[in-house]
Amino acid sequence: MTEKTAYNIAVVGATGAVGKKIIQILENKDLPINEIKFLSSERSAGKKIPFKGKEITVEAAIPDSFAGVDIALFSAGGSVSKQLVPEAVKHGAVVVDNTSAYRMDSDVPLVVPEVNQSDIQNHQGIIANPNCSTIQMVAALKPLKDAYGMERVIVSTYQAVSGAGEKANGELDAQINQYTANEEMQAELLPVKGDEKHYPIAFNALPQIDVFQENGYTFEEMKMINETKKIMHAPGLSIAATCVRLPIFRSHAESIYIEVEKEGLTVTDLWNVLNDADGVVLEDDPTEQIYPTPLSATGKEAVFVGRVRKDLDNDKGFHIWVVSDNLVKGAAWNTIQIAASLIQNKWL
Amino acid sequence: MTEKTAYNIAVVGATGAVGKKIIQILENKDLPINEIKFLSSERSAGKKIPFKGKEITVEAAIPDSFAGVDIALFSAGGSVSKQLVPEAVKHGAVVVDNTSAYRMDSDVPLVVPEVNQSDIQNHQGIIANPNCSTIQMVAALKPLKDAYGMERVIVSTYQAVSGAGEKANGELDAQINQYTANEEMQAELLPVKGDEKHYPIAFNALPQIDVFQENGYTFEEMKMINETKKIMHAPGLSIAATCVRLPIFRSHAESIYIEVEKEGLTVTDLWNVLNDADGVVLEDDPTEQIYPTPLSATGKEAVFVGRVRKDLDNDKGFHIWVVSDNLVKGAAWNTIQIAASLIQNKWL
16 A cells, blocks of 8 residues: 555535635645635536636535545535534545534544644544634633643633624624724624624623623633633643634634733743744733734734733732734634645554 | 702813713613703803703803803713813812713712712712723623622723714714725824824724824723722722724624633523613523624613623633624713712712
8 A cells, every 4th residue: 555645625514604715725735635625515516717727617515525545634514524524534534623523522623733743643534623712812812831831711702703604704804994984783693603693893892702601601701611622631720711703804813811821920921931832922012002803813823822920919929911813823824734644643 | 058959060071972961861760860951061161952842052061150060971082081170170060070080089079870889979079980891891890709709801902983972983984985995095183183193984993992002002991900909899800901993883792702700600690780880771582593792782881791601621711702883871860879879879
């Protein structure tokens, strides 16, 4: 059996916000791709997408689409993943799934390569890509936990509308136009597409991302809590989240309070760890007004950290501000990193 | 000596964002006003402002402006207050100052009437109105502290541009227009007028409100920390703040984590206290997607609280979401409440 040197890739949800970003990043990276196919709903099938000098026609995703596919990257929503991921696996593909469908399954690795790359090798056909708000948080927290231990995390998020898909971008855009035209703002989608009530997002802050759970937390908040424990292999970590949608198109920000185990640390100690961390860029100089913002992070692959401060009352407490592009590191880039790791490490 | 039954009031900074709001609220309340005068910088003097059926001409504020004034409401910035508040006091006026100039002075009461009204009577001519982000937080925290004790507060804010004055509103508005016209957004004011660098606020989040202090915290963050301890008479309270400016015109939101002293409390226990609290309105029903937002709070006098959740790891930990109009309760209405209390309690 000769070893493969190039792979057949399928992008499922190729016409969505994350799918488009995956294609755009793949075009600029040198993954050893043999064939690539773009899959979508029937509605979007037939569209043509340029890729490395060719025009590729989008096909409707059906079970047989995955014949001969080595790696399938799914970003078409939870219901599509529930239906088609098992079919892709049956056809022998390894799936990187960018929905919440399989993330908490015990036999599915949930991976941010900078944090727990080696978990990938335990896959049984499916590797899950974490929630966007989780990815950027654990990328910043893991090196700090490794260096100094970690007991407590409290996060409040500042999340962009693109986390709710292309149509949410359109809704913010439409409301901005309604505002400039002195018309009443129309809300039909946010905070949650399938939920009963909708509120304007322009010039507003909605403390609801995804649906409410019985315990009063939203599903987004529970995703951040449960996924973080799984990715960081820290079931006993105390972690709380409050997730808020804002009138920002791209990139999530997070105000995070952490309690480390080690005593007597300084801001410089944390800076040193963050400076050396894979995939993390420290942007933190109050004297020069340097800190990351959603606009400054957009389009970039890194997770940016700034505003590192020691708590004024708790010697083990620190505050940090973490920003990253929710469509890049928070979705497409992390998915591609997992695919690249599968290939490089021959973990297919 | 006959007792006064009507008072001479001066509004300093009458043409600014807060001054306008003070005049608007005074027009709809029945404070016993004898004469009212509107004061401003020389630049704005001569403007006419309608008030209860009359047209009142704005005068340039000078020391002699305060002759015969009983209560002077200052909202013209810290440097104006530093210059003219002592002059007003010399002329026998009691000053309610809505700047940071005197807030931490030990002989100046810092007051949110629902929280520490009785402190007003200790005034020596000046009562300070707290920072907008502090006012709404302490209004929600004080009843909880009284009922259950309080050990720890960690707050992340979601603050509107109007907290930086009328011109900041204009800057967001201009950037929105530049966006819709496909022009580059121009930043000349935010995050801080006098600071070196300026960043766009539209579709962005700026983790800097007011200038950085030597300890890495911003002045806004230190205001929230120090003012909260003073207003709540809680010098030992552990409190941390991260303050963030957002593309929202009006009303601040706050994600607040608290640790109470009492064990075994439920969300219902906190709801009961908040429902009975003066000036606080509970809007909290996840099953009906009910929670306060900046748009829903704008123009109202109350402090709105929602998203009350018990921490999943700490029995004494709770999370709340607090929203209020930064120009109304956060500034103008609180100022007028203090003035009304001075009159009603004869504390002049």
